[in-house]
Amino acid sequence: MNKKMAYGMALVLLLVAPQLMYPVFLMKVLCFALFACAFNLLIGFTGLLSFGHAAFFGAAGYVSGVVLRDAGWSFEAGILAGVVVAAAIGFVMGSLAIRRQGIYFTMITLALAQMLYFVFLQAKFTGGEDGLQGVPRGKLFGVLDLGSDMAMYYVVLAICVAGFALIVRTIHSPFGQVLKAVKENEARAISLGYDVDKYKLLAFVLSAAIAGLAGATKTVVIGFETLTDAHWAMSGLVVLMTLVGGLGTLVGPIVGAVLIIALEDKLGDIGSWLAEVSHIEWFRTLGDSVTLVTGFIFIVCVLLFRKGIVGELAAAIGSKRGAASR
DSSP: OOHHHHHHHHHHHHHHGGGTSOHHHHHHHHHHHHHHHHHHHHHHHHOOOOSOHHHHHHHHHHHHHHHHHTSOOOHHHHHHHHHHHHHHHHHHHHHHHTTSOHHHHHHHHHHHHHHHHHHHHHOTTTTGGGOEEOOOOOEETTTEETTSHHHHHHHHHHHHHHHHHHHHHHHTSHHHHHHHHHHHOHHHHHHTTOOHHHHHHHHHHHHHHHHHHHHHHHHHHHSEEOGGGGSHHHHHHHHHHHHHHOTTOSSHHHHHHHHHHHHHHHHHHHHHHHHHHHOOGGGGGGGGOHHHHHHHHHHHHHHHOTTHHHHHHHHHHHHHHHHHTO
8 A cells, every 4th residue: 555545545534533533532633643743843854852842832822812812813814823923933942942952952942932831821811820711713714614513623634634745745855855864964964065054943943833833723623722732741742742653754643642642531431441341440540640651651662662653563564575575
């Protein structure tokens, strides 16, 4: 099965998914999958570990929520406003962070993101610890009422597919090839005449903008925005999604996002089912132990699946094909 056929089958499955599952849950998964893909563009294909991506995710959510609720902007303008603000923050943060490498780069992104978090905590327009509530969905192009979960789902699906397509196109473009070269051997890329810092900054801004797109869309879907989306723990969560799914793979972050978000939302139900089957009442407490379970999954992946779920599957398939061709 080639990639185009696999993508086509996945798209068909996504088109019929809201008939089988709760649309709001599916939209949440889609938004986090796009967020993880945006992060993977930076770390998986450029080699830059940002621990401040929650800043873009949360900032876009707050901006979109405010302009939609208080300024009466249209759905499209609200989403675009969030993306532009996220890209602008990414430009400022990236301009400062790319001056350093390795752990110093990571710590700068974390520090700047936490500064922004405390701004959101104190600012009046965010609602502080109460969050920004009552964000309307509005209408798409002033025609399609997005109050319907089914209508909203297909709009979110189109947004996320477009974002993913942009990432794929970027990776397979000459620009993407330079990013891969920077990741593999930065010194050699410099010796070939590439302005490495410029490419890093462009990748950082693009990743921030797509992360902002995911954050703004999620806020509109859920109808509110909280400090959780801008906290450093959210940056850690997207790192976890990417590593569990497969760092540097196209669909790995999507698989990781689906797994982690499904666990967060459905672990309590799974625990109740296990308690009924096994008659072990302890399983009913699993819903309160999401962090413990996700941490366990992370440890297992680090020890047994170094390349992530998708990475290990791809390696296994590649080795079988190599053995068959001999």
